[in-house]
Amino acid sequence: MNFASGDLIFDPDLVRRFDIKGPRYTSYPTADRFIDGFGSERRKSALRARSAAAETIAATPEAKGAKGMKEAKETPALSLYFHIPFCASACYFCACNKIVTKDRARSAKYLRALSKEMSLASMCLGAGEVPVEQVHWGGGTPTFLSDGEIESLIDATRRYFRLVEGGESSIEVEPRGLKRATVETLARLGFNRLSVGVQDFDADVQSAIHRVQSEEETRAVVEAARASGFQSIGVDLIYGLPRQSAARFARTLERIVSIDPDRVSVYNYAHLPALFKAQRRINAAELPSAEERLRILSLTIRVLCDAGYVFIGMDHFAKPDDELARAQREKRLHRNFQGYSTRPDCDMLAFGVSAISKLGAAYDQNVKTLDEYYAALDRGEFPVSRGIVLDDDDLLRRAVIQSLMCHFELPFAAFESAYRIDFENYFSVEIAELGEMEKAGLVSLEKNRIAVLPPGRILVRAISMVFDRRLREDRGNTRYSKII
Secondary structure, three states: OOEEEOOEEEOHHHHHHHOOEOOOOOOOOOHHHOEEOOOHHHHHHHHHHHHHHHHHHHHOHHHHOHHHHHHOOOOOEEEEEEEEOEEOOOOOOOOOOOEEOOOOOHHHHHHHHHHHHHHHHHHHHOOOOOEEEEEEEEEOOHHHOOHHHHHHHHHHHHHHOEEEEEEEEEEEEOOOOOOHHHHHHHHHOOOOEEEEEEEOOOHHHHHHHOOOOOHHHHHHHHHHHHHOOOOEEEEEEEEOOOOOOHHHHHHHHHHHHHHOOOEEEEEEOOOOOOOOHHHHHOOHHHOOOHHHHHHHHHHHHHHHHHOOOEEEEOOEEEOOOOHHHHHHHOOOOEEEOOEEEOOOOEEEEEEOOOOEEEEOOEEEEEOOOHHHHHHHHHOOOOOEEEEEEOOHHHHHHHHHHHHHHHHOEEEHHHHHHHHOOOHHHHOHHHHHHOHHHHHHOOEEEOOOEEEEOHHHHHHHHHHHHOOOHHHHOOOOOOOOOEOO
């Protein structure tokens, strides 16, 4: 099905031609490029360097006047991420770092550990003095925590950081068993954006992925969030799951449109049972064919665009008046480990097992098991296990890929001014490689910029891969799933 909707054209022939394996680019370099050997001292150094830079800027005479404030180089805003790994049951499709348990008491020790990790960070940054513009809780299942534990973690966060007025606080929730009182508690504590996992409403698909969830309980959570004053409510879907078909998924889409969320994310299921143990319970023979997956995706784009949603990029849609769509129009859309973000480039300080932080020109990741996590904190150390320091070329390519993923263009002058390069000369190999995509109508190679054309927007990951130097040096990489 070839169709156009706004600035997006879905051409199945082009998708088949350019549907290659590649990263999602929630970071550059991607997390699979991280190396072992990062540890507590490196995290401390990064935090202290951030703190020292902020103090230096605040102390400069130029920073005291309005004109000087504009000229002074500011410390990047700070974002916080909390990984809550616990889940009451296993969803077979899931590739997240999670701990499946019915024992609700296990979360108490974990919350104490999160508080210890925040305390270590505050000692490097300055307790209570660091403004935070964005907070996100992911998992696992953050609402595995009791209402009292949720409040306890928020109180601990406020003890060590200053959550700014008007900031974004988002949380991923599991609708099954989620009470209205908990949604109201989240709103009272300052959460203003909710992400609701659905995947698919079809009963056969739900049975195959071990996630039986009624439309009624999903609607109840969304309605409770609206009544509680949440600014934005998102719904997550997955295509490519076992027993799915375009006809069946059409019924799910019809229900989603009637629920009327502010945002819809439609992720491509990556079946990688060798990497993710839970996926071994999925019957690969029941997965939809490549052609059926394309029909599902084509249908999804058409239905959501016809319902008035704006295609943000990759797998994200939003209503035109949602902050995500506004951020894209205003050229302040960003991409991080949680997907598309409304805030500009932030330092991200992440807490919990496997959580990834971005501090200055480096990424680092925490250990992946509870035993390692608790042991490091008991020693008074950050539980960091691996990471990467970005060189000048990495920083440039990160900005290039960000611009493609968020704004579908590369204005040469902006990069030449910021990075002191001749864009066409620096990226001569990449521009030549884009020739095939230009002939196919995915991109336009202009005198002063590269623009992603409407047929190329759904394939922006493939276009971004051209600028991934580390991937270019590792052509035999098979770690990734297909981009579509």
